[in-house]
Amino acid sequence: MALDEATLGQLRETVRRFVSERLIPLEAQVAEDDVVPESVVEEMRALGLFGLSIPEEYGGLGLSMFDEVQIAFEFGRTSPAFRSVIGTNNGIGSHGIIIDGTETQKNHYLPRLARGEIIGAFALTEPQSGSDAASISTTARREGDEY
Numbered sequence: 001m002a003l004d005e006a007t008l009g010q011l012r013e014t015v016r017r018f019v020s021e022r023l024i025p026l027e028a029q030v031a032e033d034d035v036v037p038e039s040v041v042e043e044m045r046a047l048g049l050f051g052l053s054i055p056e057e058y059g060g061l062g063l064s065m066f067d068e069v070q071i072a073f074e075f076g077r078t079s080p081a082f083r084s085v086i087g088t089n090n091g092i093g094s095h096g097i098i099i100d101g102t103e104t105q106k107n108h109y110l111p112r113l114a115r116g117e118i119i120g121a122f123a124l125t126e127p128q129s130g131s132d133a134a135s136i137s138t139t140a141r142r143e144g145d146e147y
Helices: 005-033 038-046 065-075 080-087 092-100 103-115
Strands: none
Touching (some): 005 065, 038 080, 065 080
16 A cells, blocks of 8 residues: 555655664664664664555555655665665565465464564575575474474
């Protein structure tokens, strides 16, 4: 769903202030420490940034691609490290579930991804296959409560 112009403008202004006031001042520290502070990640959660493109019915903001790109422009004013914190949840980490997931999978994972409770990932590369998804042989195996 696309936001109306006024609402998108408010969201973009909120993110613009967040980038200017919180992220840009931390660029050197993040580059030095190679980690985004957890306090910043918590603020990103509070702003709903982990669920920009996740449908509203699963707890996200349900932005259209156009709307999401407007927010990405604001993140483009600072270190890419900050955008990468939320990027997977708004892209490849959630869209496979949105498009092909069962309702059970959607109800289980998408709200947690939208809240930033879990962080999505996409593993594609193996030494023998590079980025050829058809030749990947890695599998996940459950061992107790972990994979």
